[in-house]
Amino acid sequence: MQYYLIQPKDPLIIRSGRPFEEITDAQAARFPPPSTVAGALRNIHARSTGKALNNKLLELAVTGPLALKLPINGDAPNEEHILVPKPADVQYFYDGGTAKTQLVRAKPMALAEGDGCDLPSGLLPLLTESVNVGKPVAGPNWWSFNDLVAWRKGEEVSFEQVVENGWTPAEPDIRTHIAINNQSRNAEAGKIFQTTGLTMWQQRADNQAFPEACISILAGIDGDITLPLLNLGGERRLAQVEPCTLWPTIPTDLVQAIKTAKGLTLTFLTPVLFNSGWLPSWLDEDTLTGMPPSCKSLQVKLRAAALARWVPQSGWDLEKKQPRAAQKMIPAGATYWFEIVGEPSDADIQSLWLAHLCDDAQNNRNGFGLALPAAYRFDL
The missing domain is CATH 2.60.40.4350 (Immunoglobulin-like)
Structure with a gap:
């Protein structure tokens, strides 16, 4: 398996499997699913090696994608910069008493006597460890890989730590488009739509215009890639691709x-x-x-x-x-x-x-x- 770093040069448009609405929304900005990245890597591999675009390319295994936070100061990324989606057993709660947001863990617990649920036989419900912790709030959907490993070990992970090490995307890139008549070169009436692009930058806490870090995509493929650019997502937007050796290593314990x-x-x-x-x-x-x-x-x-x-x-x-x-x-x-x-x-x-x-x-x-x-x- 050879690993590559994909750096989008423009906000990514990833279709969500539903028709484009006339007016889109911020929720339409999505991280590319594995099949999108797999198709892009197989395509650029075929172009790099002169192979035909056919079903034989599907035999090439692809791993990922994960996200990677690249410091804007030019430092080389390492494992602590790898980003992964927020685990589903975590909830963010705002505690009014301490004026802080806490991470609340849900874990399998046995039901009390007299309680019941409609889960399949033998399946335990997930209950939160803490009660009366406040109001659920939004938080980062991307964590540092190291923070997730620490969370799985039962170690203490703070909300501030997740925000600092994780990824909160900047505002989505919403663009309005119109259809042009090929004969008259005028806009066609009623044919207007919007696209929403995922901005691959880290949102700044101080709301300054210049971002703190850019976000790239980390993935692997069983094949060589020598060309520097590929198309990724809708509108054939360009992304730079380069080899790298970074991938999470298995802990010794x-x-x-x-x-x-x-x-x-x-x-x-x-x-x-x-x-x-x-x-x-x-x-x-x-x-x-x-x-x-x-x-x-x-x-x-x-x-x-x-x-x-x-x-x-x-x-x-x-x-x-x-x-x-x-x-x-x-x-x-x-x-x-x-x-x-x-x-x-x-x-x-x-x-x-x-x-x-x-x-x-x-x-x-x-x-x-x-x-x-x-x-x-x-x-x-």
């Missing part, structure tokens, strides 16, 4: 920590696609037990899950020249809690590190379902 805890979490750093909606097909629907596709003997039992509402995912088939069928995509940040059944091997646990765990092999090759494992002990 991860394997032993998971074996000692006899449980683990899987946090998906890219959106994930499962055939049965929220439940992976590698888990038995009745017992919720199974083996991740990257493992040979590791048996796990699903105990809880935290995920946001699905979002549509589609694309364009270059060979057939037609839209691909729409899919329901679980947003990145989804987290699943598993209890380990039996004694896992070190190799199986190591294989989970940043593995792609979708049901379909092609979705894995497209970069969906990039999973971050972490140790978790069930204290019920």
Whole structure:
């Protein structure tokens, strides 16, 4: 796998799988899904090597994308600059008593006697550790990779730390367009629309015009890229692409920590696609037990899950020249809690590190379902 840094030269327009409205909104600004980045990387790889644009390119595995915060002072980025989506088990609450925003953790907990829910049999509800903490508020949707690792270890992570190390995008780039008649060269009546672009800059807390840092895209592909520019997203907007060696490395204590805890979490750093909606097909629907596709003997039992509402995912088939069928995509940040059944091997646990765990092999090759494992002990 060879890793590349993609630096957009203009705000990115990423379609959300719905028709363009006449008037768009800020929520339409999206980070590119894995399939968009995969298509762009395979395209520039084919152009770099003289290959044909056909279905053989789909056999090239792509990993990512993640975001990367590049300091404007020119310093080389390192692992602490890698950004990942906010985990779904975190909520931001404003405490009026202390006038501070807190991170509130939700975790699997047993129900009290007499309580009940409609979750599948054996699945635990997620309850917050704190009660009466205040009012839910908005916060950064992108965290530092190191902050997420610390959060998964149970360490204290502050809201101020998340804001400083994470990414809050600047205001979206909204542009108004009109249709021009090719014959008269005049604007056609009623044909006006807007596009919303994702601005790849860090929003400044002091609202100054000049940004603090620019945001790039980090991804990998099993192939060489020699050309310096590629097209990414709608309107064929340009992005610079260059090789890099930066990618998260597996912690030396991860394997032993998971074996000692006899449980683990899987946090998906890219959106994930499962055939049965929220439940992976590698888990038995009745017992919720199974083996991740990257493992040979590791048996796990699903105990809880935290995920946001699905979002549509589609694309364009270059060979057939037609839209691909729409899919329901679980947003990145989804987290699943598993209890380990039996004694896992070190190799199986190591294989989970940043593995792609979708049901379909092609979705894995497209970069969906990039999973971050972490140790978790069930204290019920």
